[in-house]
Amino acid sequence: MKTQDPFKYFRDAIDYELEFVEKEKSRGRKIVGIYCEYTPREIILAAGAIPVCLCGTSNSTVAAAEKILPSNLCPLIKSSFGYFITDSCPFITMSDLIVAETTCDGKKKMYEIMGQRKHVEVLELTQKSDSALSLKHWVDELRKFRKTLEREFKVKITDSDLRRAIKLMNRERALLRKAFDLGMRNPSIVTGLELALIRFRVAGFEKHLEMLEKFISDVEKRGKSRKKPGGPRILLTGCPTGSGSGKVIEIIEECGGVVVVQEACSGIKSVYELTEEKGDPIEAIARRHFHLPCSCLTPNRGRIELIAKLAEDFRPDAVIDLIWQACHTYNVESHIVGEFVKNRLKLPFLKVETDYSPSDREQLKVRISALLEIAGK
Amino acid sequence: MKKARITCGVDIGARSIDIILFDGRKIIDSIVINTGAKPRERALSAYQNLLVKNGIRKNKLLKTVSTGYGRNHFTDADEAISEIACHAAGVAYYFPDAELVIDIGGQDSKVIGMLPGGKVVDFGMNDRCAAGTGRFIEMVSDILDIKIEDISKMSFRKVSGCEINSMCAVFAESEIVGLLQNDVPVEKLLKGVFVSVAKRVVSLMGKSFSSREIIFTGGVAMINGVAEALEQETESRITVPSNPQITGALGAAILAGKR
Known part of the structure; x- marks a missing residue:
């Protein structure tokens, strides 16, 4: 491996991932494309396949998608679809199968169009987080998915395969959690942009985990020398970001703030809880996913509880809620989040509705600077 | 000195x-x-x-x-x-005692909630849409071929405005062109535009902003008709400083x- 600098490594992570996935594929391993944190990566790993998160965070493919999809869809859907129809994501080309969930209406229908060209397996994610019946249905979906993979890939997935995969994913999540927890330090020792680098696409890739350990120890070393307080500490919640869609994190940090924690599924939310290692493995996988408080769940009290916990641990000076344009669930839920942040946490709150394009950067800077000025007092 | x-x-x-x-x-x-x-x-x-x-x-x-x-x-x-x-x-x-400011400039409109003395507590701003900004009013004056200075001092209190429903400045423009074709009088149209601008700005206020008196600033505050429309939509007293720009x-x- 070429570099020992974890920051450089994660900036170039996609190159290492491509190399790894190509090599494994040529050895006969199956590749499964995924789009969402709800995808049960453990079952895919247990089938001997590699789960790879597919591209959907760049503005460059949005225009191509708009030839087919309506333009008033969220940029995440349009970008994903654009990559798909223009064949510009090599991971899509290499995928033997794509797994998707019914998280929102736009995605659900997009998967139908994708399904005309490629095998897309859609799992029906139920939405009532506190209902036993919903959980049972999700467990059934996962059992069916296990059988689908066994049939498609001609393998047998045993319970001990699943338990091994749970342990592997737990190790990965625990390391990511440890890295995100570095944001608790005050004065801060790591930026939001640096933490955004470590959301890699390929799960169960040993080299990533080694470099993640190095990332953590390198950042911890800074802690010994850094005494100067940084700018206002920001808790970023809402829609996920990724490579190419980190605009809001960039602007916050350009304006002098620090994103100390990102609540979104591209941040700490997806690694906050581990999968239970005891009991029936499929039920354990299903339960963990049900504890992931995405706005597609109703009611989504878990998100408010998580924000409260993060506010206690990370001591933010303000909260920013990022909404990708036309993401209705996050957009509507923003009202509930805003009331909670302002009235209960007594923190300044800003909702930012935008897309992947840079066109509104200056406008966003005005409101983000103003929020930082309020928070900095 | x-x-x-x-x-x-x-x-x-x-x-x-x-x-x-x-x-x-x-x-x-x-x-x-x-x-x-x-x-x-x-x-x-x-x-x-x-x-x-x-x-x-x-x-x-x-x-x-x-x-x-x-x-x-x-x-x-x-x-x-x-x-x-x-x-x-x-x-x-x-x-010094102002608690609420509405500022409508050329490209954006903002609502600012503040403590006496000028410390900002909260604010709302328009998204990337020109409806509800000075630019929108300029566009309308171009279509109507009227100088903004000529309408700034006019009162529209007695005029009942026509409805402008478009939420987007560009579509509102085509809506206005359509209304002109139907011989809607210019003053009704202007009143409709001012009310639509006021409504956009009031929507930025949400529930968290209210005050008996609102200070109205920005270049658009020089247009009397917009101040009247804001008064109507907010039910607050609108005060414009002598040089709001x-x-x-x-x-x-x-x-x-x-x-």
Whole structure:
């Protein structure tokens, strides 16, 4: 491996991932494309396949998608679809199968169009987080998915395969959690942009985990020398970001703030809880996913509880809620989040509705600077 | 006059550049020019001219603060502060007890909630849409072939406006063209436009902003019909300072003296 600098490594992570996935594929391993944190990566790993998160965070493919999809869809859907129809994501080309969930209406229908060209397996994610019946249905979906993979890939997935995969994913999540927890330090020792680098696409890739350990120890070393307080500490919640869609994190940090924690599924939310290692493995996988408080769940009290916990641990000076344009669930839920942040946490709150394009950067800077000025007092 | 206390505020907005010299208590001089295609150069030469005109050398200025869209590109400023904080400070100079400001500028509109003295508590701003901004009114005046100055002083209180439903400035334009084809009188149309601008701004206020008196600033505050429409939509008293276009620059100059 070429570099020992974890920051450089994660900036170039996609190159290492491509190399790894190509090599494994040529050895006969199956590749499964995924789009969402709800995808049960453990079952895919247990089938001997590699789960790879597919591209959907760049503005460059949005225009191509708009030839087919309506333009008033969220940029995440349009970008994903654009990559798909223009064949510009090599991971899509290499995928033997794509797994998707019914998280929102736009995605659900997009998967139908994708399904005309490629095998897309859609799992029906139920939405009532506190209902036993919903959980049972999700467990059934996962059992069916296990059988689908066994049939498609001609393998047998045993319970001990699943338990091994749970342990592997737990190790990965625990390391990511440890890295995100570095944001608790005050004065801060790591930026939001640096933490955004470590959301890699390929799960169960040993080299990533080694470099993640190095990332953590390198950042911890800074802690010994850094005494100067940084700018206002920001808790970023809402829609996920990724490579190419980190605009809001960039602007916050350009304006002098620090994103100390990102609540979104591209941040700490997806690694906050581990999968239970005891009991029936499929039920354990299903339960963990049900504890992931995405706005597609109703009611989504878990998100408010998580924000409260993060506010206690990370001591933010303000909260920013990022909404990708036309993401209705996050957009509507923003009202509930805003009331909670302002009235209960007594923190300044800003909702930012935008897309992947840079066109509104200056406008966003005005409101983000103003929020930082309020928070900095 | 002790020159060591003099500060300067430069507001480089989307449509106009406003510069103010402030001696700590009152405005010494001010200038308002169009932004044009080269805002940085224009702002710099206007700034230099204003200093020369008042016989003030740059090194005698206590501090210069820039604000507005061009704030980070005005290299002669010692600090850049967001226009939200500057408008609040500028309004507090005229109205120390003000709690709520509506500012409608060329490219955006904002609602600012503040404590007496000008400390910002919360704010709302329009998204990337021109409806509800000065630019929208300019577009309409172009279609109607009327100068904004000619309608600014007119009262529309007795006119019942026509409905403008489009939420987008571009579509609103085609809606207006359609209304003209149907011989809708110009004053009804203008009233409709002013009410639609007011409604957009009121929607920014949400539930968290309310006050018996609202201070209305920005270039659009010079149009009487918009102030009337805001009064109608907010049911609050609308007060317009004597020179509503320069509160941002004034606030920048005031904050320059405080930091």
